[in-house]
Amino acid sequence: MASEKKEKSGIKKRKLNDGVHWPSAPKVFNDPIHGSMELHPLLVKIIDTPQFQRLRYIKQLGAGYFVYPGASHNRFEHSIGVGYLAGELVKALKEKQPELNITDRDILCVQIAGLCHDLGHGPFSHLFDKMFIPKATRPPGLLGEKMENWKHEDASIEMFKHLVESNGDLKGMMEEYGLKLSDDLDFIKEMIQSPGDEKEYKGRPKEKSFLYEIVANKINGIDVDKFDYFARDSYHLGIKNNFDHGRFIQFARVCEVDGQRHICTRDKEVNNLYDLFHTRYSLHRRAYQHNVVKIIEHMIAEAFLKADQHIQIEGSEGRMVTLSTAIADMEAYTKLTDCVFDQILNSTEDNLKEAREILTKIVEREHYRFLIEFKPKRTPNKDDIPQLTNKLAAVLPFPQQEAQADGLTQEDFVVLSATMDYGSGAKDPIKSMDFYSKKNPTQTFKIRREKVSKLLPVQFSETLFRVYSKKIDPESLEAARKQLEQWIEVSNDTFPDFLVHNWTDLPVTAS
Known part of the structure; x- marks a missing residue:
């Protein structure tokens, strides 16, 4: 039957x-x-x-x-x-x-x-x-x-x-x-x-x-x-x-x-x-x-780093692990999803305050603002990119790290790289x-x-370096732009690795 x-x-x-x-x-x-x-x-x-x-x-x-x-x-x-x-x-x-x-x-x-x-x-x-x-x-x-x-x-x-x-x-x-x-x-x-x-x-x-x-x-x-x-x-x-x-x-x-x-x-x-x-x-x-996707990713990662040791997830045998150490415990890792974003965002704990503030800026469209994009004169190797990123960040704002008359410091700038290619470098x-x-x-x-064709690209990889401002009020953005303009005036002598590729228009929009 x-x-x-x-x-x-x-x-x-x-x-x-x-x-x-x-x-x-x-x-x-x-x-x-x-x-x-x-x-x-x-x-x-x-x-x-x-x-x-x-x-x-x-x-x-x-x-x-x-x-x-x-x-x-x-x-x-x-x-x-x-x-x-x-x-x-x-x-x-x-x-x-x-x-x-x-x-x-x-x-x-x-x-x-x-x-x-x-x-x-x-x-x-x-x-x-x-x-x-x-x-x-x-x-x-x-x-x-x-x-x-x-x-x-x-x-x-x-x-x-x-x-x-x-x-x-x-x-x-x-x-x-x-x-x-x-x-x-x-x-x-x-x-x-x-x-x-x-x-x-x-x-x-x-x-x-x-x-x-x-x-x-x-x-x-x-x-x-x-x-x-x-x-x-x-x-x-x-x-x-x-x-x-x-x-x-x-x-x-x-x-x-x-x-x-x-x-x-x-x-x-x-x-x-x-x-x-x-x-x-x-x-x-x-x-x-x-450019906006990349800076939001940077901010989320920044929030995760600040929240890392304060997020507790129960793993195998009742062991508690953090946001980063969950990768060694698959029972805990199974519970780790995008929902951690909302967990931090809606938290009330003091130890998550800094991370919460960063994520709040994202959802309220107050993320760091894109200022300018630099293209290197030569195609950097994969290993060169972190060094060039750090080198560029080290000279911003121009010309030294201490606060300028406008109040901007090196901590107010973020430099990110973006590499685009055809899949084989x-x-x-x-x-x-x-x-x-x-x-x-x-x-x-x-x-x-x-x-195949004479119209194929002659170069198959491109790396761009982008500068963002953490301070997004109009006065700070204008001051940041002026500092970058000063930097560009002497960059050919002091920092010859980059060409200016693209300025954003001010005021900087959210998306």
């Missing part, structure tokens, strides 16, 4: 070709970007865990929502989109190239990696790991070592392990669906944080190393993570996206390059890929690195991509830029 009921409800047990089976029907998610997305029941089980549901409360674009009202989307829907696209790409490869021996087990693992790749993001996404954690006080011992070069991918691995261990029968369900945990859990974690060297892979053999290029591609940066967030961010920001990820999936093919299997694409798709990288640059220039990203032709789909080659 039970089997008859299942037949009537349309739920059938489906056996797949290598032992993976679905004891129930997949669920369909309706998405504004990808339409109807059909997901395996195991993926739905993972989505329904507290560790994944946490992503509902972490903004995809961090502080971007304070400037772009439509940018209210979260890591939750992005992660589901990446899991879906990861499955679409690997399924397309399997259908076109049966000789690759892609199993349904492989497909399920790739989908799980796509789904879980962002589990480790902290409050306001990259603000947490790039602006807050590096400046947080590092306690002694192992945690201090972890914080030294900590990235959200590190937390994604730890959170995935915590998700698997703390959700009852999840391991049993994985095994029931045909996964071999001894290999497949390593495989999933390696795809989330790809080591970039095939010698270090444990989850899959060398002949399947191309699978590591689907979720986080360390070879050329072309992966389904970018496919989703370019399309999704553009949609919510109201910015056009010229890249067609559907065409890339359609023309993707695995070819052997120097004895290694890589995902390649048709030669005629080279312009589509340039659109991909130009879209990346445009999103950074117009949204991610927007100063290099042309297409140089890392391999192509095949219609006539010979197994032979790969590089495409020289002169074969």
Whole structure:
């Protein structure tokens, strides 16, 4: 009778070709970007865990929502989109190239990696790991070592392990669906944080190393993570996206390059890929690195640093951790979301007063004001940028640190850098991509830029340095501008590294 009921409800047990089976029907998610997305029941089980549901409360674009009202989307829907696209790409490869021996087990693992790749993001996404954690006080011992070069991918691995261990029968369900945990859990974690060297892979053999290029591609940066967030961010920001990820999936093919299997694409798709990288640059220039977005991120990080030791979160075994040390305790980290902003903002404790005042300025649109933007005469290396930022900050206000007649001091200025590129620093990203032709789909080659177009950029990276004023009353802003004008008059002699790129108009507006 039970089997008859299942037949009537349309739920059938489906056996797949290598032992993976679905004891129930997949669920369909309706998405504004990808339409109807059909997901395996195991993926739905993972989505329904507290560790994944946490992503509902972490903004995809961090502080971007304070400037772009439509940018209210979260890591939750992005992660589901990446899991879906990861499955679409690997399924397309399997259908076109049966000789690759892609199993349904492989497909399920790739989908799980796509789904879980962002589990480790902290409050306001990259603000947490790039602006807050590096400046947080590092306690002694192992945690201090972890914080030294900590990235959200590190937390994604730890959170995935915590998700698997703390959700009852999840391991049993994985095994029931045909996964071999001894290999497949390593495989999933390696795809989330790809080591970039095939010698270090444990989850899959060398002949399947191309699978590591689907979720986080360390070879050329072309992966389904970018496919989703370019399309999704553009949609919510109201910015056009010229890249067609559907065409890339359609023309993707695995070819052997120097004895290694890589995902390649048709030669005629080279312009589509340039659109991909130009879209990346445009999103950074117009949204991610927007001058108001950057200063609000700076202020939130500033507030978090002041509140750090006064925020207490209960972790494993009842241990209390702070805002920064929660990264070492996944039970506590599961509770840490963008909601900490409101926790500080609505607090009444005296020890959170300074942090509360900073966040109040943000919500009341009294954030620090953008004054001027400098462009360096040469393209700085990544390691040079912090030194140049500090060097510029050290000479503001002109000419020395003590208070001027107008009352401004060095503490009244903030200098931030913003780097925008095509994804490979100063290099042309297409140089890392391999192509095949219609006539010979197994032979790969590089495409020289002169074969593509004479209209391609000659430089693929740009760094800007921006100066902001903490004092925002009209008198202080005018005084700050006059000081900068004085500085510029002698900068060619005393500080020759920068050119003036753009003055803001005064009075400075809020957005």
